Amino acid sequence: MSEENKLLSPGIYVRIKTKDGAIIEGLIVQRYEIFDPGFITLKLKNGYNIGISIKKIESVELLNKEIEMRRGEGEIVPIFEKTESKGKEIHIISTGGTIASKIDYQTGGVKPVLTADELIEMIPELNSIAKFKSEILMSIFSENMNPKYWEKIAERVAEVLVKEPDTGVIITHGTDTLAYTSSALSFALRNIGSPIALVGSQRSSDRPSSDSPFNLIAASIYATSDICEPAVVMHGETSDSYALAHRGTRVRKMHTSRRDAFQSISSLPLAKIFPAEKKIEVIRKDAKICSKSGNLEAYTKFSENVSLLKYYPGMPGWIFEILAEKGIKGIVIEGSGLGHVSTEIIDSIKNVIDRGTIVVMTSQCIFGRVNMNVYSTGRLLKKIGIISGENMLSETAFVKLSWLLGNFKDEEEITRLFATNIAGEYEGRELLNYYPRWNHGEQ
Structure with a gap:
């Protein structure tokens, strides 16, 4: 192995000067097999790795730092001080x-x-x-x-x-x-x-x-x-x-x-x-x-007998009844808008509620809250016993219902606790323009 190649071997701590004037210090580590052989991989002091084209290297200086390398289980890993x-x-x-x-x-x-x-x-x-x-x-x-x-x-x-x-x-x-x-x-x-x-x-x-x-x-x-x-x-x-x-x-x-x-x-x-x-x-x-x-x-128990369903136009009611027949005890619906589904499937949902399945309504909308008092469909859903998820996220509603069914047996208590703000799952005040403000800076 030539002296130049030794300086580019794994386990050697070097200072590299590139042809464009950059000076980089780090530990040379084993090149990934999936990488171009014309590059070396350098681990910087902050723990990050970078690739450097060998053709762009002007000079390599060996630094007097002994770096132990762990070899075993098919890997070569640098061990820092x-x-x-x-x-x-x-x-x-x-x-x-x-x-x-x-x-x-x-x-x-x-x-x-x-x-x-x-x-x-x-x-x-x-x-x-x-x-x-x-x-x-x-x-x-x-x-x-x-x-x-x-x-x-x-x-x-x-x-x-x-x-x-x-x-x-x-x-x-x-x-x-x-x-x-x-x-x-x-x-x-x-x-x-x-x-x-x-x-x-x-x-x-x-x-x-x-x-x-x-x-x-x-x-x-x-x-x-x-x-x-x-x-x-x-x-x-x-x-x-x-x-x-x-x-x-x-x-x-x-x-x-x-x-x-x-x-x-x-x-x-x-x-x-x-x-x-x-x-x-x-x-x-x-x-x-x-x-x-x-x-x-x-309270670490969770029930597996809970389903999360997204309502879609033309959704058949038998989906709910089959879930109930299979032993599902809780269903969270992602309804449209303020919390709606087709009036054609309301009877099927009523059937599963009457058989003891707890049904919760959330919204497919990212922002806003369920309100089943505005339109007649919502009022019908509320009348048959569907629980409003308010502005709880559908995923959170699914998890909460699973948790309640896993730890509590009384249906009235489960219904009461679902409406209780236990872990900040309900948000009282809606924030306007939230996503643009927090995700991309003030607008």
Whole structure:
């Protein structure tokens, strides 16, 4: 191997000067097999990776830094100098998704992070925020999440909060069903004494535009704050300027791929987080502040006998009756407009209600609230016993009904509790022009 090639070998710490005058320092790591062999991969001090064309390199200087490389299980991973972690303790519970994954430098793929040390290696900035411990509770795609998994997550979080009462919790999760899980924890765990941050990643750690490090740093700042509510913590805009902590029952994924895909609907976020400054600003006056006097209440059961149906023109009534015959005990309808369905299927809905199935009406509209008093169809639906979801998000209504049926048996009590604002799922005041103001700056 020539001296020049040695300087471009994995495990060597170098200072590179490019032909256009840029000077870059970092650790050369194993090139991804899927990348062009004419490029090298350099890990910068901040933990990010960049690719550099060998043709554009003017000079390479070897820096006198010995970097240990872990070799095993088919991977080559750099190990950086460890510094003592500071601050509050955070317990990370991984459920899957790409947020807590790392690059396999031999294959170019990603794999789950197994330990807190590996997480610190990925994102050294975390060391200055808190002391971390981590575990993999499950490793599933978020589309495979279900009520039984919600129970498992809620039970494990409750165990952590009891054994480690001063420890913040971060739950890493795929983004597609993240809002459902945040709602589930909001109902299952009451009077919590530490923050719970649920965090995902829109772009995996093998992409230059990955939002994993930024989101994890923001989630860590939230997890060391004084806000004791389950919250989804994600990018507040497409750049890395700030993140938002969204109340667990008022958040929805609004875009398939944007980094700022999550938004609080008709509602203010709990807080605005600035990872670069490690600062958090509380936005909501009703944010629940941590109190050591409260005792954790855990109601962690969820019923699988609940369905969420989107009404569409021509929808047949037999869908409802078949669901009831199959044992479904609760149905949430996404109705049109103020909460409507065709008058032709009202008799079928009445039949399932008379047989003991609880039916809730929400709206397909993103903003606004259900009002079944305005038009005759709505009044008919109200008369047969459909419960109004007001301005609760349909996903949240689905989770809440699942939770109520899992923990309570009396139908009258379930109906009363559904109308009760338990975890901020109902928003009293509608905010106009919310999405443009918060997602794209003041307009």
